[in-house]
Amino acid sequence: MAQTQTNTFTATLDVLASILPTHLRKPRVGIVCGSGLSTLASSLRDKVEVPYNSLKGFGKSTVEGHKSSLAFGLIGEGDGVPVVAMLGRFHPYEGHPLATVVYPIRVLARLGVKHLIITNAAGGLNPNLDVGSIVVIQDHLALPNLTGPLNPLFGPQPFPDYPRFLPLSDAYSVTLRRLAFLAAHSLSFPDSALQEGTYAWVSGPTYETPAEGRFLRSVGADVVGMSTVPEVVAAREEGMEVTVLSLVTNKVVIPDKPRSIKEEVKAELAGKPIPIPPTQVVSHEEVLEIGKQKAEDMRKLVTRMIELLQKQ
Numbered sequence: 056m057a058q059t060q061t062n063t064f065t066a067t068l069d070v071l072a073s074i075l076p077t078h079l080r081k082p083r084v085g086i087v088c089g090s091g092l093s094t095l096a097s098s099l100r101d102k103v104e105v106p107y108n109s110l111k112g113f114g115k116s117t118v119e120g121h122k123s124s125l126a127f128g129l130i131g132e133g134d135g136v137p138v139v140a141m142l143g144r145f146h147p148y149e150g151h152p153l154a155t156v157v158y159p160i161r162v163l164a165r166l167g168v169k170h171l172i173i174t175n176a177a178g179g180l181n182p183n184l185d186v187g188s189i190v191v192i193q194d195h196l197a198l199p200n201l202t203g204p205l206n207p208l209f210g211p212q213p214f215p216d217y218p219r220f221l222p223l224s225d226a227y228s229v230t231l232r233r234l235a236f237l238a239a240h241s242l243s244f245p246d247s248a249l250q251e252g253t254y255a256w257v258s259g260p261t262y263e264t265p266a267e268g269r270f271l272r273s274v275g276a277d278v279v280g281m282s283t284v285p286e287v288v289a290a291r292e293e294g295m296e297v298t299v300l301s302l303v304t305n306k307v308v309i310p311d312k313p314r315s316i317k318e319e320v321k322a323e324l325a326g327k328p329i330p331i332p333p334t335q336v337v338s339h340e341e342v343l344e345i346g347k348q349k350a351e352d353m354r355k356l357v358t359r360m361i362e363l364l365q366k367q
């Protein structure tokens with residue numbers, strides 16, 4: 056590992072060790088809070104929040120709905136499980152280099168995190184997914200990864216003792232995915248509230264055109280978002296067990312066929328005008344609003360998963 060990078064990790068870990076009480080210093084579970092989902096931190100007992108700007112190597116999250124701090128605390132009975140939550144993440148589209156995007160994940164690994172629960176807000180591609188449902192991710196499709204420079208492991212190896220060629224066929228932990236469904240059952244969530252599917256990662260910040268949405272659906276993606284995959288890749292490289300929970304905040308606009316102005320004009324000239332379809336667009340406000348409405352479900356689910364993990 057390059058010496059400067061080692062120094063940055065050491066500086067970050069030193070600051071955390073100087074701030075945190077002993078019982079919070081070695082979190083076992085990490086949580087990444089997606090857009091509008093930072094209220095997850097309200098489950099933490101003995102909570103200590105450390106702003107990103109006090110930690111070397113951390114960027115600043117510039118997206119509305121993302122705070123910029125690490126929250127440490129306990130979840131579960133008795134002594135509880137020590138947990139750290141990232142309240143706000145970094146996206147490549149904000150201009151953060153991929154090394155910065157995944158730096159907090161590597162810090163979590165160095166703190167001792169073994170299980171990582173990543174949440175995000177995502178657009179629904181599969182028409183069977185309701186807005187507000189949570190999708191337990193089974194697999195991903197990462198167009199930016201497949202073509203090169205947006206893969207966080209692209210380039211010279213900063214960690215020579217890690218595998219050069221990381222397998223991702225087992226990226227999504229079966230143990231943690233089972234816990235998600237067991238947790239939903241114990242919380243009496245309706246069956247439709249928790250689904251399974253494949254996450255497509257796109258770089259953003261543009262939302263999909265109808266043709267892009269149709270393409271992603273046709274290649275097997277159920278939801279689409281602008282984050283998460285670099286974190287999964289880095290976490291797997293660090294040897295963590297990972298699960299991803301995507302909150303469907305909107306449906307991606309995919310009309311059955313593209314609107315044809317030619318047909319509309321011809322029909323109009325023939326005196327048989329076709330009804331004009333309403334214009335549908337996605338907005339980040341909509342994403343945040345559903346995040347706000349469903350944050351409590353996500354908080355309960357993640358909390359119960361950790362309580363079940365404590366009993367294993």
Ligand SMILES: O=P(O)(O)O[C@@H]1C[C@H](O)[C@@H](CO)O1
Binds near residue numbers: 176280283338
């Ligand atoms: O950080 P996440 O993936 O939860 O945020 C999603 C993707 C974009 O950052 C934003 C678009 O509305 O929400």
Ligand SMILES: Nc1nc2[nH]cnc2c(=O)[nH]1
Binds near residue numbers: 178179257259281304
């Ligand atoms: N790419 C993408 N990301 C999202 N995040 C939340 N909704 C969406 C969406 O529709 N598309």
